[in-house]
Amino acid sequence: MPKPEILDPQGQAVAKALPRLGFSGVAEVRQGKRFELEVDDSVDDATLARIAEGLLANPVIEEWTVRRVAE
Amino acid sequence: MSTRIGVITFPGTLDDVDAARAVRAVEVEAVPLWHGDADLRGVDAVVVPGGFSYGDYLRAGAIASYAPVMGLVVEAARGGMPVLGICNGFQVLCEAGLLPGALIRNAGLHFVCRDEWLRVDNTDTAWTARYAPGAEILIPVKHMDGCYVADAETVAELEGEGRVVFRYTDNPNGSVADIAGVCDAGGRVVGLMPHPEHAIEALTGPSDDGLGMFLSVLDQLVRA
Numbered sequence: 001m002p003k004p005e006i007l008d009p010q011g012q013a014v015a016k017a018l019p020r021l022g023f024s025g026v027a028e029v030r031q032g033k034r035f036e037l038e039v040d041d042s043v044d045d046a047t048l049a050r051i052a053e054g055l056l057a058n059p060v061i062e063e064w065t066v067r068r069v070a071e
Numbered sequence: 072m073s074t075r076i077g078v079i080t081f082p083g084t085l086d087d088v089d090a091a092r093a094v095r096a097v098e099v100e101a102v103p104l105w106h107g108d109a110d111l112r113g114v115d116a117v118v119v120p121g122g123f124s125y126g127d128y129l130r131a132g133a134i135a136s137y138a139p140v141m142g143l144v145v146e147a148a149r150g151g152m153p154v155l156g157i158c159n160g161f162q163v164l165c166e167a168g169l170l171p172g173a174l175i176r177n178a179g180l181h182f183v184c185r186d187e188w189l190r191v192d193n194t195d196t197a198w199t200a201r202y203a204p205g206a207e208i209l210i211p212v213k214h215m216d217g218c219y220v221a222d223a224e225t226v227a228e229l230e231g232e233g234r235v236v237f238r239y240t241d242n243p244n245g246s247v248a249d250i251a252g253v254c255d256a257g258g259r260v261v262g263l264m265p266h267p268e269h270a271i272e273a274l275t276g277p278s279d280d281g282l283g284m285f286l287s288v289l290d291q292l293v294r295a
Contacts, residue, residue, distance in 0.1 A: 009178050058130055060173045
């Protein structure tokens, strides 16, 4: 997700479109990305964090979280 | 030995041909470098040109920053080799950590393609010594993700150290502090969103104001 202080013009455009479609009460929209990685048991949380920090996210402008989901 | 400047081509690069032409316009040999190259072929400086490297998948410039040739460029830049990143090349240099900050989607959400007046705010870099301080130059921009952002501390550091190299006089993309280009702490690595390689002669561009960047680095290299 873009950091809170980073301008998110895409999210703003979505927010402006909602009232036009009749949806009221949405104060703000922030747009981010989700990556789904299928990994085997050898990939530990620290490795996933390195993947997130080093490639999937740009820590200059984005915050990230890793969520592990069992199949 | 004659001066040689490398011009990198990634899959999806568009402006390598014009960048090489700009290098030749100042009578320097342009050496094509491929993204998978494992050596820099003895070049004295590198231009990372514009385009949509690797389709700009993930983020603009992100995947290119991990290309084999970029590892060599980062290493050489840390050793003082002049590097110029133009447009997508600027994004690549930010992603590679050679320059601070990042480029995000234009504030207006539109692709912007027009000639822009820039003010040259730092003439002490390897790529801008030929300009008069405060000179206004006319250079085309053409980008979707040109909004320069950095945290307040980084912007203050850039301003304090005079590392904002180019500033828009009419900000086209929402960049913080009208920043069009910045340099590293040593002034050898410069990145900017506008395209100096498209402004080297009246026949094909709005001015020849872009030539100054290529002449500046030539001065540096000849002196070295």
